Amino acid sequence: MIVVEAQSLQKNYNGFPAVAGIDFKIHRGECFGILGPNGAGKTTVVAMIYCFLPISGGKLTVLGKDVTLEPRSIKTKLGVVPQENNLDLELTVRENLLVYAGYYGICRSEAQKRAKELLHFFGLSTKADQEVEQISGGMKRRLTIARGLIHTPEILILDEPTTGLDPQSRRLIWEHLRKLKKRGLTLILTTHYLEEASQLGDELIIMDKGKILEEGKPLELIKKQVGAKVVEVEISPGQSHALLGTLENLISGYQIAGNTIYLFVAEDENAAVELINSSGYVQTYRVRPSNLEDVFLKLTGRGLDYAETEETGFIL
Amino acid sequence: MQKLKKLVSYYSPVNRWALKVLARNLIVFRKTWATNLAFNIVEPLLYLAALGAGLGVMVEDIEGMSYTQFIAPGIVATSAMWAAAAECSYDSFVRMHFQKIYHAIVATPINLEEVVVGELLYGTFKSVLSGTVIMGVIAALGLVLSPWALFTPVVLVLNGLVFSQIAMIWTGIVPKIDNFAYFFTLIVTPMFLFSEVFFPLDVLPQILQQLAWLLPLYHVVALLRALTIGLVSAELIYHVMWLIIFILLIFPLPQLLMRRRLIK
Numbered sequence: 001m002i003v004v005e006a007q008s009l010q011k012n013y014n015g016f017p018a019v020a021g022i023d024f025k026i027h028r029g030e031c032f033g034i035l036g037p038n039g040a041g042k043t044t045v046v047a048m049i050y051c052f053l054p055i056s057g058g059k060l061t062v063l064g065k066d067v068t069l070e071p072r073s074i075k076t077k078l079g080v081v082p083q084e085n086n087l088d089l090e091l092t093v094r095e096n097l098l099v100y101a102g103y104y105g106i107c108r109s110e111a112q113k114r115a116k117e118l119l120h121f122f123g124l125s126t127k128a129d130q131e132v133e134q135i136s137g138g139m140k141r142r143l144t145i146a147r148g149l150i151h152t153p154e155i156l157i158l159d160e161p162t163t164g165l166d167p168q169s170r171r172l173i174w175e176h177l178r179k180l181k182k183r184g185l186t187l188i189l190t191t192h193y194l195e196e197a198s199q200l201g202d203e204l205i206i207m208d209k210g211k212i213l214e215e216g217k218p219l220e221l222i223k224k225q226v227g228a229k230v231v232e233v234e235i236s237p238g239q240s241h242a243l244l245g246t247l248e249n250l251i252s253g254y255q256i257a258g259n260t261i262y263l264f265v266a267e268d269e270n271a272a273v274e275l276i277n278s279s280g281y282v283q284t285y286r287v288r289p290s291n292l293e294d295v296f297l298k299l300t301g302r303g304l305d306y307a308e309t310e311e312t313g314f315i316l
Numbered sequence: 317m318q319k320l321k322k323l324v325s326y327y328s329p330v331n332r333w334a335l336k337v338l339a340r341n342l343i344v345f346r347k348t349w350a351t352n353l354a355f356n357i358v359e360p361l362l363y364l365a366a367l368g369a370g371l372g373v374m375v376e377d378i379e380g381m382s383y384t385q386f387i388a389p390g391i392v393a394t395s396a397m398w399a400a401a402a403e404c405s406y407d408s409f410v411r412m413h414f415q416k417i418y419h420a421i422v423a424t425p426i427n428l429e430e431v432v433v434g435e436l437l438y439g440t441f442k443s444v445l446s447g448t449v450i451m452g453v454i455a456a457l458g459l460v461l462s463p464w465a466l467f468t469p470v471v472l473v474l475n476g477l478v479f480s481q482i483a484m485i486w487t488g489i490v491p492k493i494d495n496f497a498y499f500f501t502l503i504v505t506p507m508f509l510f511s512e513v514f515f516p517l518d519v520l521p522q523i524l525q526q527l528a529w530l531l532p533l534y535h536v537v538a539l540l541r542a543l544t545i546g547l548v549s550a551e552l553i554y555h556v557m558w559l560i561i562f563i564l565l566i567f568p569l570p571q572l573l574m575r576r577r578l579i580k
Contacts, residue, residue: 013580050423053579072425080423086416090344099340103424 001028003063003155003186004049010057011044011210018044020210021058026203028154031177031187033201033218035194035292037300040207042190043083046157049188050080063154076104079148079156083163083190085140087132093143094119094128097150104151111150118146122176138169145176155186162196174199194292206296213299218292225295227252231263231272232286239281246275255297264294326568329429336426337434338441345442356446360395361453364388367514378516381545388459389540390513392468393475396447397533400476401504404439404483405496411435412487418578428578429571432484436570439480440473447472454544462546471543474559475536479504481566482532488573507533512541535559 004026011019019041026032034042047053049062051071060067062074088096094115101111119125122142127135132143141161148156161177162170177200181187191197197204198218205215214221222228235243240261244254247263250272255262265272269287276282345352368384375383411417418431426434451468454460486499510517510524511533517525528534535555542552 052419052422072427075423076425078423082416082419082423084416084419086420088340088417088420089415090347095343099343100420100424102339103336103421103426105336105425 002026003028004032004188005061006045006058007060008058009045009048009055009060011041011048011053012056017210019048022205022207022210022212024205024212024215026155026186026188028186029181029184030202031181031189031200033197033204034188034190034207035192035197035201035204035296036190036207037192039209041210042192042207043159044210045207046159046188046190050078050157051075076151077154079151079153081144081148081156081158081161083159085144087140087144087147089132092129092131093124093135096132096143097147100147101150106151114150114152118149121179122146123172136169138165138172141165141169141173142176145173149180153185155188156180157188159190160192161189162191162193170196194296198292204292206292206299208300214295221295222290222292225298226264226290227266228290229265229269230288230290230294231265231269231276232288233261233263233276233282234259234284235261235281236283243276243279243281246279247272250275253298255294262294262297264290264298323568326429326571327564329427329433329571331430331433333426333430334433334437337421337431338437340421341434341438342441345438352442353446353449356395356399356442357449357453360391360450364391364454385459385461385545386541387514388454388457389544390511390537392447392451392454392472393511393533393536393540394508394513395450396443396472396475397479397504397507397536399446400439400443400479401483401500403442404435404480405487405499406493408435408439408484408487409490409493409496412574412578413493418574428575432571432574436477436480436484439483440476443476443479444469444472447475451540460544462544462548464543464546464548467543468540471536471539474556474563475533477563478532478536478559481563481570484570485566485573488570488577507531510534511537513537532559532562 002025006022006024008021008023009019010017010021022045034045036042044053048055048060048067051067051074055067063077065074067074088099091099097115097118098111101114106114119128122145124139124143124146127139132140135143145156145158145161158177162173165173174196177187177189181200187200189196189200201218203215204218204221206213206221214225216224233243237259240256243261250266250268251263252266253264263272273285273287276285364384364387367387372383377383378386418428421431422428448469451460451465455465482503483499486496490496490499510528511531512528513533517528520528535558539552539555542548
């Protein structure tokens with residue numbers, strides 16, 4: 001069952017197309033990841049889904065309802081975890097949940113019960129009566145997610161849920177999100193961490209400059225775009241083309257960034273490695289499984305952190 | 317027809333969703349009311365002491381009232397004005413801009429217009445509360461001569477709505493929190509000085525007297541003074557009507573400006 005559907009969805013900011021006519025479908029129960037660098041339009045897309053930003057063109061339906069016509073009834077069924085923490089700093093941890101429940105019109109006793117369950121689930125029970133200012137960044141994040149679940153929504157939208165967190169807190173949040181997924185909750189997740197996207201995402205769209213570059217399941221995307229393995233080769237810049245010449249038949253593409261060439265091995269990495277070894281140009285190399293960042297590099301010629309590569313080539 | 321619908325839509329956020337926003341603010345108020353009110357009450361009483369007991373000694377009676385009696389209702393009106401103006405400027409700005417509370421609320425079924433109205437209601441609540449408490453203190457000091465003064469909160473509701481809205485308009489416009497200084501210097505302070513709080517306006521040139529009629533606080537002061545001395549007549553209805561029309565006329569503005577500010 002489709003819960004979100006976008007058709008030629010557009011968003012312009014003063015004429016600038018932040019989202020330039022995209023189509024996608026999100027199904028019930030999946031974790032739908034929107035991957036892309038900062039400024040790709042990810043936040044704009046989710047902000048239109050949770051009816052904060054009006055759409056500029058196309059059509060967007062959430063749970064079968066048009067975002068421009070029925071925002072209130074859509075918002076009743078969505079949970080939102082925004083990019084910037086916007087917890088209520090004047091309230092305690094528990095009050096944050098209770099007051100938020102009040103916005104949804106949930107009665108006091110039901111809210112108390114839900115808050116207790118959620119605090120327990122997110123490991124915040126001992127902090128329930130502390131001021132929000134006093135808890136750590138990771139806890140604030142978990143509280144924001146708990147707040148988004150207080151009204152048992154059908155879809156939870158997470159905009160960069162782990163940005164700015166240390167690796168431990170990040171993993172803890174992933175753990176919680178996985179549990180929620182198991183319970184059948186639909187998740188919509190934006191991220192610029194490819195690990196996050198590959199850990200959690202069932203279906204992904206990769207966005208850049210307001211457009212969808214590619215979509216599919218993470219592993220299939222990697223397989224389709226860059227193959228299973230990547231060889232990273234350190235080489236002096238003058239010699240890269242000579243090396244590429246000898247490898248032509250064994251790689252599906254490459255990327256040059258400074259003294260490093262990323263070689264996307266087509267089939268057999270051993271044959272490629274042998275050639276690299278015997279070429280005499282190469283100082284060091286390393287074979288590793290390919291990942292979503294390679295996909296992104298291939299599709300845009302840039303890393304997710306904006307580092308421009310100098311040259312991208314594909315032998316199709 | 318379409319235009320009429322649009323016009324009506326600006327008044328529809330006065331609803332149960334806006335009350336939820338008010339409820340959030342009241343929960344916070346419950347924690348901070350003591351300090352909150354103390355400041356609102358001490359300052360007007362200082363004015364009353366300095367001007368009434370100090371300056372008042374050198375001023376002859378005005379329209380049969382002692383100087384302290386003359387300024388007392390004006391002090392109630394102005395401090396209620398300050399309460400609403402401060403709440404919906406600095407405090408609302410902090411919630412909107414720094415704490416992103418408006419953003420958090422509009423992700424729930426509540427929309428931005430209802431958030432704005434909820435804030436206006438809270439500004440009004442604080443204004444009525446502090447004005448009423450001060451009126452109580454003034455009554456205890458024997459400066460209230462008529463039981464008509466029991467209607468003070470009704471006038472203060474109008475007063476609170478007026479100044480909550482004016483402040484919220486600025487909150488919708490100002491780029492930075494520092495810019496509220498203009499609001500207080502250009503709007504609130506002149507209102508404070510020229511609304512017949514401290515002296516009868518007939519000492520001023522005709523033209524300034526007429527300009528004072530444009531100041532909302534002038535009408536509030538006139539009403540409260542009439543109530544405290546019991547000089548209640550049908551003429552007062554003009555002041556009430558002036559305030560109600562003003563409130564209704566500017567009502568769409570805070571909503572429009574806040575939407576323009578936050579939603580691109």
